[in-house]
Amino acid sequence: MSGIFVTGTDTGVGKTYATIYLAEKFRRDGIDVGVMKPISTGPDKDNDAWLLKKKLKLDDPIELINPVRLKYPLAPYPAAKLEKKKIDLKKIFSAYKELEKRHQTIIVEGIGGVAVPITEKYCVADLIHDLGLPAVVVARAGLGTINHTLLTIGALIDCHVEVMGVIMNGFTGKDRSEKTNAEVIEKLSGVPVLEKLKWAR
Numbered sequence: 001m002s003g004i005f006v007t008g009t010d011t012g013v014g015k016t017y018a019t020i021y022l023a024e025k026f027r028r029d030g031i032d033v034g035v036m037k038p039i040s041t042g043p044d045k046d047n048d049a050w051l052l053k054k055k056l057k058l059d060d061p062i063e064l065i066n067p068v069r070l071k072y073p074l075a076p077y078p079a080a081k082l083e084k085k086k087i088d089l090k091k092i093f094s095a096y097k098e099l100e101k102r103h104q105t106i107i108v109e110g111i112g113g114v115a116v117p118i119t120e121k122y123c124v125a126d127l128i129h130d131l132g133l134p135a136v137v138v139a140r141a142g143l144g145t146i147n148h149t150l151l152t153i154g155a156l157i158d159c160h161v162e163v164m165g166v167i168m169n170g171f172t173g174k175d176r177s178e179k180t181n182a183e184v185i186e187k188l189s190g191v192p193v194l195e196k197l198k199w200a201r
């Protein structure tokens, strides 16, 4: 497998957290893993790309890990528009190809959720499709997650993306729905829940 794309049901749902978790897991299994955050928006300092690079002690240049950087903390399409910039998708595909040469597998962290626009006519689900990667969906553990997760899986299937599984993140033990959400999601979507990650703080 050349890579996986870590997407999520929303922004802030734990994609970076899950990307680090998966990368460390692959490494324990002896797999050399690289990561990518194709587009970052907002302040450059300590963004996801830098966080991934530092946390996983990766030698790859930041321009490969994060080929497209936008100044404003918005979805890529409005962020690029505000900056009067055109997002060069080719930069993303060529950086991915270069990372593929350097590592056995690449984990790509998405931007927000699957319907987030990169251009007017191109969203994150299209990018996953065009990179030819299977998707892992990071979802919240608690109430509301069934709706968001099923909608996300549906949108990925509509874009002909293979959905490998769901990582449910942030179990607190305090929300009653945490006990039943995973089973319901698996049953209604046919997609397995691969991991259940506890809220670690």
Ligand SMILES: Nc1ncnc2c1ncn2[C@@H]1O[C@H](COP(=O)(O)OP(=O)(O)OP(=O)(O)O)[C@@H](O)[C@H]1O
Pocket (backbone or CB within 6 Å): 008, 010, 011, 012, 013, 014, 015, 016, 017, 018, 048, 111, 112, 169, 170, 171, 197, 198, 199, 200, 201
């Ligand atoms: N299981 C967890 N335990 C403790 N903290 C967590 C956990 N999951 C996520 N967090 C924290 O919650 C915050 C949001 O998570 P994270 O940055 O991984 O979300 P994201 O989906 O990558 O967000 P974005 O859309 O901005 O990329 C971070 O501060 C992260 O460290």
Ligand SMILES: [Mg+2]
Pocket (backbone or CB within 6 Å): 015, 016, 017, 048, 109
């Ligand atoms: Mg992130």
